[in-house]
Amino acid sequence: MVQVLAIVLVFGLLVFIHELGHLLLAKRAGILCREFAIGMGPKLFSFVKGETRYTLRLLPIGGFVRMAGEDPEVIEIHHGQDVGLTFDKDGKVTHIILTNIRNHPEATVVTVKEADLEHQLLIRGIEDGEEVSYPVHPKAVILQHNQETQIAPYDRQFGSKTVGQRAAAIFAGPLANFLLAFVLLTGLGLAYGVPVDKPIIGQTIPDQPAAQAGLKQGDKVLSVAGKPMNTWKDIVQIVSASPGKELTFVIEREGEQFSVPVTPVKEGEIGKIGVYSPTSKSPLGAAKYGAVTTYEFSKLIYQMLGKLFTGQVPVQELSGPVGIFNYTYKAAENGLVVLVQWAAALSVNLGIMNLLPLPALDGGRLVFIGIEALRGRPIDPQKEGMVHFLGFAFLMVLILVVTWNDIQRFF
Template sequence: MTTLASIVIVLGVLIFVHELGHFLFAKWMGVGVLKFSMGLGPKLIGWKWGETEYVISVIPFGGFVKMVGQEDLKVQSPDEIKEEDKEKSFLHKGPLKRSAIVAAGPAFNFFLAFVLFTAIVIADGIHINIPQLGEIAENSPAAAAGFIKDDRVVSINGKLIKSWDEMVEIVRESSGKRLMFIVEREGKQVEISATPETKKTKTILGEEIAVGQIGVMNAGKVIAEKVNPVYAVYYGALETWRWSSFIVMGIIKMFQGVVSLKEIGGPMLLADMAGKAADAGVLNLLMFISIVSINLGIINLLPVPVLDGGHLLFFAIEGIIGKPLDQRKMEIAQWIGMGILGLLMAFAIINDAMRYSDGILNFFRKIIGYSV
């Protein structure tokens, strides 16, 4: 599958599911939907069914559901709605109903991730990286203790170890503490004592921390363990929560300056990653869609005007003060929100250009006839 086809599939699925959430909840709450658009910009194709026009547009990076009582970035007053439209107007619904409609988009993104994680586990099982040792670092606590390559850790301080991650977690939290390992070696169990030394390392988010290490590499052996559907549902929910927590923490660390803004990626990075995921197989592509779907859900919940989170903030304030916010102030806030998103997108595109500068230069050289 080509990179272009991969990114079209990924964005198509994510946008459709997100907007479907808004659409279905709007219908459920009795709000009229005038347009359901996949994509932005000029219309490629469209058809009308009932009161709703369904559209596929040129630019795949977005989509929207236009309801009765909505007018792009202009904030309409309930008084501007025609009398015959008020019953199905978004603006004439209470703050709770409007909040439900707006929150449904991100909620459907989380639900999609949950469904895909569950389906992946049912189809392929849970992949477990077994606690088998690869290379042993010279002059390390592991080398001094007598570990050798291909030892498989059975237990640490009497606790059974089933995965590499379990072993790493115990070792990292035991800096300077003596640990008693039982390893399986050539069919026999051998008892080995080792004390992890303190090392500085960086987390995946770029934060420097001190952890315990004994100086061993992972052998990289993975087994797939089949699970029943009930556990698969639990695992799907757990993975959705884990990835949500990780992405939220990444955003927090970015605001704290721990994670560089250079890590922000744009459409080129997304397309590249989608292409690589597709090349690795259908299940990898589904995993990628799940993670990006969670990302989309969380970003949309940020309290930035224009995003769903910004609307939810407005509705919450309206509920607290007991009346709608000033129209003009909301319009200004919407434009500020658009400006913030525009700057972030520009920053992401610049980051992409820096990441793929060689490829971009080669592309243009080919166009103008230079040899590469």
């Protein structure tokens, strides 16, 4: 049960932070964000705060921020349509009622001749046989079938913003994932200390060879099997290469030197004696550890992508949602430190994958914004939408393929 909860928390956190990055930068640019969703598919739970509906959906395979102007507005007001209007104290329309107008006796009924809710913000029509024109409040809402939808004036739409503002809103999602990895790893460094490459015994594991031989945390290892030890890596290298072989450790403790025989146990193909590396605790060291490890995760993922595209790693080796859930479950079984490290690696992975220049991903959208910046005008929205649709379809097929690979590996 704890492992299942860990999976939910890890994936929820990664998606939440990613979409929060989009949301914050979009709102900062003045874009109307209609929905902030975690998950896909049918809604499980939702609430409205300010201008945005926050939604939890059934399928835990991602999330989205629905910004005004990215998709065509789904509600249209047609010529000749009867609508009910309510006003604020300044005479501006605050509610446009499209259905069940009779249930709103306070509303003024107008037969629409023109409704411009993007640029001029006005409604012209016929009221009691006379032509009227009413200004519309920029935050007016349309009421249809008891559902309220805020209008989106052009200056609140995604497409109205500068290239830089739109690029920032898109890039903010992956950037948030890199920042999350840094924060998680820095937190580990502050809580548990940062590994240091010194020939000193860290924490020992009970009933393992090091503890049984009398080694203690803080012991300085001068030599092993006659070879001088200058770094922690030197100790790991000789112990790993000597499973089942007795090694003589020369130890310095409180100014005294003595020898201790230790026999590494065999785990897989390598030897282990049951000790952790030495650590140090400092805010600066923790921050450096967070930054360096985030960079190392990023480099490793890019190397794997390079091998994938060159055929050195077959597609069959890729893991989809099922495989990642399984690995997260195993990480949770190995304790909080391993789980947090795994979450940080996943967060970096999510950031990098979203930056790939593929349609439907953040990277693909950034490519279109970059092309617009170079040519000085946007690409036809219908053509761009078709490219993203095809890209999304390809991604869905890829997810199905790697999920099938996961199922075959497990069963």
